[in-house]
Amino acid sequence: MYAEYDGDITTLRLKATTELPSYVITILGSLVPYCTNPFLRFFYLYQVIEYMMGVQFDNKVADVRTRFAATANPSMVELREILEKFQDATREKTRINAALVPECPTTAISAENLLTALNALDPDTSFAERIYRVRNILFHDYKQLHERGEQIASLCRDLFAYLVSKRLLV
Template identity: 25%
Template sequence: MSGDGTEFEVRFEANAFYLVTNSDMGDLRVTTGLHLDVGSEAHKFEVVPLLRTDLHENAVREVFLAGGTEDVRIGWIIPANALSSDAHDRATDSHFLKYAYVTIREVLRDHQRLFAAKVRQGQAQGVLESSFADLFHDNVCFLAVSMKRFPDGSPLEWLKPSLIGEGYVPFGASDPDSLRWIPHGESVGKKVKLKLIGPGIAQPEVAIKMMTIAAATSSSPVTQFFYLYQVVEFLMEVVLRTSIATIGSEIGRSIEAGRFQALRDHLEDFQAAMSEKHRLKLLMECCVGSGKAVGELEQAAADFLCTVEVKAKTGISSLYQVRNFVVHQVRSMPDEAEEQLLVVVHEFARFLSAILATFEADQPDQVSAPAVVEDLTLEEDAIR
């Protein structure tokens, strides 16, 4: 194995890839069943493995980046088993076949840790040919992104909350055999619209970590809900710091000017700012443009609360009601409510990806995701 972790050289000829094994058994021929298009050979792509539990060969999806003046296509999500079959709906799509080629190429070159042991095991048994899909678990898929869209750097870390909200778990966060994140909704036919974490968050890695833990560590929707709610707590802490700083300045000015009625009003504002419900309200004011996600979460929360015989409030208050029930009354939750709580969890994850994309607060040390290039011509755009 080389110093960079590469165990096999990779070559492509006659519509097949070969892993050069440097062993007496010979090279391994990796077949796909597709008529691959090498037209994007010279372009730069980034490919990362993901996990999802309901994958099959027709779960190939175009990926768009939402949030700009219009949705911009940035790549594809392709199940491993779709890269060894010509029987699915995208098998003759010229655009897909370009992405299929670069996805297989990048995976075989840069992600050999995913399949090296299986190749060596096959060699010991005299295997000289394998389909690409047979090298991977059925729960593995790949996100391939054209880097012509992101000349300033990779966007993939910034897309993780949105991917989790859409049912995809970063590879390595969970073992494929024990994947616990059950997607809500079909993986077939629909475009995937992802959002980058917005520039208003100074420590995006905190939110990414909490959402990844929620998706990877437990099959219990109660535990998943608690981990996701930590992202809300994190953002409310940011809101609280900003709010208290503003109120503190007003208190100081009121004392200097001898405006004691105003001082009392500001002290009441300070007390209100400490309320979790008030901080939730302030949080939503910092997330302009997330109304659709709020509405879908509100409906899921209302359905859950109905199941546990709690009258639902409107807006984000319904999420707080679910939180209170899970904290104080979870032992009395009927079995039928658990499935509805799972729906809440997945709408919650989508909601979080939406507010992480739109969150705005005056913070020091804010960081920004790489900018996307929207106005490429057909000739310049490697993904057309």
């Protein structure tokens, strides 16, 4: 996949690739750039994050399978370690933290500003966990965000640029 991007989300041009599912290309190339509702735009962008989290999950599960297959007669301790690795792979916090590395300073500031305005910022959370917190508030407590369209729009601009340029084009 390649993109031409000059900071204006409407100028992004994507070519289809076998490396990404078509729905991700559609989200990034057709839906997000032309969506005027910032809350819906965040929803679309989070679907891309969900895709990235799924890739992380698949990779971790493959590692667990390989480790299990390589252990001909596993001991209780080895089985427990393998099970713990599998359980860790299923945790959303683990997957989102792995998917959103490296941190994007610009997006992190937007998320921090929004969460601070909502009095929902936990200073001990990672960049990825802050994005997840915004997602949870939007999906489960929309009334807090209803008047924050401009802040969500700013976050979406930064998140879109980050996902395309720093995560999916590498």
